Amino acid sequence: MSAAVEAGMPGNPEDLLRQVFGYSAFRGRQREIIDHVGDGGHALVLMPTGGGKSLCYQVPALMRPGTAIVVSPLIALMRDQVEALRHNGVAAAVLNSSLDAETRRRTEQDLIEGRLDLLYIAPERLLRESTLRMFERCEINLLAIDEAHCVSQWGHDFRPEYLKLDVLARRFPQVPRIALTATADHRTRGEIVERLLGREARVFVDSFDRPNIRYTVGLKRNARQQLLSFIRRRHPGQSGIVYCFSRRKTEETAGFLVEQGLDALSYHAGMGSAERQAAQDRFINEDGLIICATIAFGMGIDKPDVRFVAHLDLPKSIESYYQETGRAGRDGLPADAWMVYSLADVVRIRQLLEQSNAGDEQKKLERERLEALLAYCEQAGCRRPALLGYFGENHPGNCGHCDNCQDPPETWDATEAARMALSCVYRTGQRFGAGHVIDVLTGKSTERAEQLGHDRLSTWAIGRDTDRSTWHSVLRQLLAAGYLVPDPEGHGGLRLGADCRALLRGETDIEMRRDAVPSSRKSRSKKAVDIDTESPLWQALRQWRLETARSEEVPPYVIFHDATLAAIVEARPQTLDELADISGVGEHKLARYGEAVIRTLDGADD
The missing domain is CATH 3.40.50.300 (P-loop containing nucleotide triphosphate hydrolases)
Incomplete structure (x- = not known):
């Protein structure tokens, strides 16, 4: 029997969501995932940060008899999750190197005797043979692997210990496994399924859009x-x-x-x-x-x-x-x-990539990832299609909530300017940086240009009618598009990219975004968060939350999130029943903090 069942927690997902976590309804595919895992299935869950991934394993953990094991890569993450669960009345604990011997012994005993709903553990400790043998003595109801993209050697947060977590499938074949991450391209998703879950696992991909x-x-x-x-x-x-x-x-x-x-x-x-x-x-x-x-x-x-x-x-x-x-x-x-x-950023990252010890295949993959980012940066339309499209999600654009939607950039036919720039890079020997190339394009007489004889080149001063800042923009966007590449020796020089021939020969055109001219007029934009921070109710609740958090030695958001405080300010509940209707106020927190919140509101109104 699980600690949740002994504590009288409901077994229905909606009741658990409402009474334990204080939310009225599941979001996106949460309920579908919970049903699948609750029935014993394996799952890969891809949701954006803040999308509610943790509920996808926390709710099934409370539904099923036994204890859920949650593999997490960082002590800070485990500590915060456990504190938040405990404040919701859930029997949760952590097992990592930060514990003293007595606390570790007591936690292990609670696990063996079935007094825990969830146990968070680092992959290094889980992989110890003594830990695996201990788990075999317990009733394990679920194995959750958080930050699962760490398994990918091609990814951005690779942790070699994650490669060894395939031991879970061998030692606990009947226990459902759920792997969760906020970022994984198609290749990384395949690695997660292959290494951690098995082909029978279902893949749940929620929207990656963060409209806020x-x-x-x-x-x-x-x-x-x-x-x-x-x-x-x-x-x-x-x-x-x-x-x-x-x-x-x-x-x-x-x-x-x-x-x-x-x-x-x-x-x-x-x-x-x-x-x-x-x-x-x-x-x-x-x-x-x-x-x-x-x-x-x-x-x-x-x-x-x-x-x-x-x-x-x-x-x-x-x-x-x-x-x-x-x-x-x-x-x-x-x-x-x-x-x-800046242009220098593009050059620096491309140089680091080419100078790395990675194999050709990995370098190619990293170049593609960088080029996707640069395409996003230079995007002239809504940013969301470029960002979400990388993760295989279609977005119609016109989100109304990015800089390009709110202040659309101007674009221009840069084909002729691009050919001038590429020709100049070629004529000067493909070994000079942007500054010297622009000097030649604009016909700026320098000692260096004269010594090298670049003032006698056919490209000398052919771009004199274009200002230097525009030439910097052209070179940056040519780098972003791969028509130019940095000198692999790392000396800051520019070289022609492999795909530039069609552009040079006039077989293709290129349109570029025109860089915005900074305004001297100070913007008086509204602050991003639509909360009246001068409100006495808001200030009183924040002060109460801070004092409560300090007395309990937890972060303020473990007591209540800002979103919950904002909802309280807006609703101004006068009774516990009214407070219970606010999102983020579960039964445990209502019993623990409800009277104090009502008193704080009454005092602020006075």
Whole structure:
């Protein structure tokens, strides 16, 4: 018998959803997945971050007799999930290296004696023979593998331990297995099914669209000032993540934001583990903190009220971009995915790819992933078709909630300019960077051009009627399209791509987006989150939540999400029955916090 059954929890999925988790209805394909897994089937679940993946295994775990084992790659992720479940009245525990000997012994005893509904465990510990033998002594009702894309050697978060999780199918063949991820292209999906689930598994793909996220991509001009302006205009006093390419840049960016009066920290792999943990804990537990990080930060961060994710450098693939931006707005409230990039970013990533020790096949795959991201960045129409199309999902466009829909860019026939640029790269020897190529195109007399004799080339000054910023745009978009490639030696030079001949010969045309000219007029756009942060009710509830979270030593969102607080402010319930009707208020939280919430509302009204 499961701990849930002994505790008197209902066995019906809708009743569990309402009474335990406080939600009135399932979303998307959640109920279909729960029925399949609850009946003993294997499943691969692909849902966007914030789409409700965890309910797809948590509800079946409470329906079936026994304990569910959840494999998770990060301690922080496990800790947050367990705290959230316990606050909903679920018997959950974690088994990892952070536990002392006595806590570990007690947790293992609870598992063996059937007192747990869910046990979260890292793959390294699960793979120990002693752990597997212990599981064989227990009634295991479900095996859930979170962040399943980590199994892919072609993916962006590869963890070699995941390759060994095929032991679960051999040791526990009768136990249903469910693998979950927010990002996996067709190749990665195939690997997950083959390595972890078996061919009989069903694949459930929910929509990857995050309609609450506003996507914006721009060009670097003064990246830190652009970031500061964006934060002050759209998200003052709100939590966000800023991704940077280098460790040094995370520190410099955080320092700059602090100098400007914002609350910011840096996070990167070069920091000590204690320092990283302290930064992560602050970000999770505090409101309004900005963390400037490399890609070492993020996977498993279960913070629902991240209002923006910003990129100051180009990510390496569209999968990475989607995964990172998906950490914004997990509570369903409006959020921003904001990025600036430059020609130098494109050159740098292409050079790193060509200089890597990867085999030819993997390099080809990574080039395709990068090119998909660059096509998304240079997109002139709605951004969602390009982003979602990568994951095999069709979108009609005209979302009305991206920069291109809200402020459509101008496009122009750049065929002649592109041929001039390609010819100049060829005539100058295919070994010079953008600056020198543009000098030759515009006829700018320099000592270097004279010494090399480039002022006597047929391409000298043929582009004098076009400004330098437009030539930078042309070269960037030619790189993005693969018509130009960076020098593989890493010296910053440009070379002709393999597909440029048709364009040079006049057999094909090219249209480019015209880069927007920055406006000197300050925008007075509305903040992204439609919440009156000056409301006495909002401030009182946030203060109560913060004090309660501190006393219980958990993040504030474990008590209630921002979306739930906003709904409480809007509904202004006066009784516990009215409070129970609000999404996110389950029976356990109603009993635990209901009276305090009503008192807080009464006090704020006074």
